[in-house]
Amino acid sequence: MKLTAEHLGARIHGRTLLDNVSLTIRPGETFALVGPNGSGKSTLLRLLAGLRRPTRGCVRVDGRPLAHLKRRTIARSIALVEQQAETSDRLCVRDAVALGRTPFLSPLRPWTDEDDTHVDRALDDVDMRSFADRLWHTLSGGERQRVHIARALAQQPRILLLDEPTNHLDIQHQLSILSLVRRLPVTVVIALHDLNQAMACDRVGVLDAGRLVALGPPEDVLTPERLWQTFRVQADSIGDPQDGRRILRFRQAP
Numbered sequence: 546m547k548l549t550a551e552h553l554g555a556r557i558h559g560r561t562l563l564d565n566v567s568l569t570i571r572p573g574e575t576f577a578l579v580g581p582n583g584s585g586k587s588t589l590l591r592l593l594a595g596l597r598r599p600t601r602g603c604v605r606v607d608g609r610p611l612a613h614l615k616r617r618t619i620a621r622s623i624a625l626v627e628q629q630a631e632t633s634d635r636l637c638v639r640d641a642v643a644l645g646r647t648p649f650l651s652p653l654r655p656w657t658d659e660d661d662t663h664v665d666r667a668l669d670d671v672d673m674r675s676f677a678d679r680l681w682h683t684l685s686g687g688e689r690q691r692v693h694i695a696r697a698l699a700q701q702p703r704i705l706l707l708d709e710p711t712n713h714l715d716i717q718h719q720l721s722i723l724s725l726v727r728r729l730p731v732t733v734v735i736a737l738h739d740l741n742q743a744m745a746c747d748r749v750g751v752l753d754a755g756r757l758v759a760l761g762p763p764e765d766v767l768t769p770e771r772l773w774q775t776f777r778v779q780a781d782s783i784g785d786p787q788d789g790r791r792i793l794r795f796r797q798a799p
């Protein structure tokens with residue numbers, strides 16, 4: 546599924562959060578969105594998910610304006626995992642993940658075994674099946690994060706939008722979630738602070754003060770010059786002795 550942002554602008558109380566952002570996310574690619582704190586990554590993801598209306602411009606899904614689609618129709622195609630998503634304390638893990646099936650349910654389409662299968666698979670994908678009966682408020686930050694990702698996976702989206710999905714996760718679960726996301730046969734946009742994780746994505750977009758200042762393959766975009774201009778850090782790119790892939794090393798500016 547193709548997702549297109551056309552000249553997107555977002556303003557609030559006279560302040561510009563996004564300025565003329567245009568990009569096309571190609572079907573099936575894993576697209577990393579990077580940028581300093583406050584550069585507009587979460588705002589852009591919310592616009593792409595249809596949760597917030599742009600002040601200017603338009604988001605299209607396979608050419609159709611998102612603004613013309615019903616919320617339920619959007620939820621059948623697009624899932625967003627937000628940074629600070631909350632869930633009712635009274636829910637158990639399984640029920641929290643089952644919420645991902647809501648867009649598919651109706652009086653004429655009640656819960657079926659197929660929904661259970663999707664929930665089980667999503668719990669397995671994030672390694673949370675053994676927590677299925679635990680109450681939400683008993684979970685650690687990283688466990689909650691994994692449940693939110695499972696809920697999005699249970700939604701079987703064709704476009705998955707993830708806002709810093711690895712920020713609470715231990716290294717094993719960071720790697721497994723990222724590798725899962727890359728394997729999924731869906732279009733993924735993922736906001737990341739770890740630029741080496743962004744290096745493993747198909748393409749990268751760099752936001753700086755609400756503007757898209759670079760877009761392309763990671764090696765072409767995450768150059769020492771760009772990292773200095775946007776993040777004000779000195780960076781060196783070195784080769785991984787195992788597989789030759791580029792790794793970024795950072796130093797604070799003198």
Ligand SMILES: Nc1ncnc2c1ncn2[C@@H]1O[C@H](COP(=O)(O)OP(=O)(O)OP(=O)(O)O)[C@@H](O)[C@H]1O
Binds near residue numbers: 557562580582584586
């Ligand atoms: N409702 C709001 N009212 C005022 N300012 C807002 C509002 N929502 C977002 N902002 C501002 O918009 C800017 C962009 O925020 P956004 O959350 O999109 O950045 P981000 O790149 O995701 O940041 P981070 O890396 O810190 O998560 C920030 O300066 C933020 O303070």
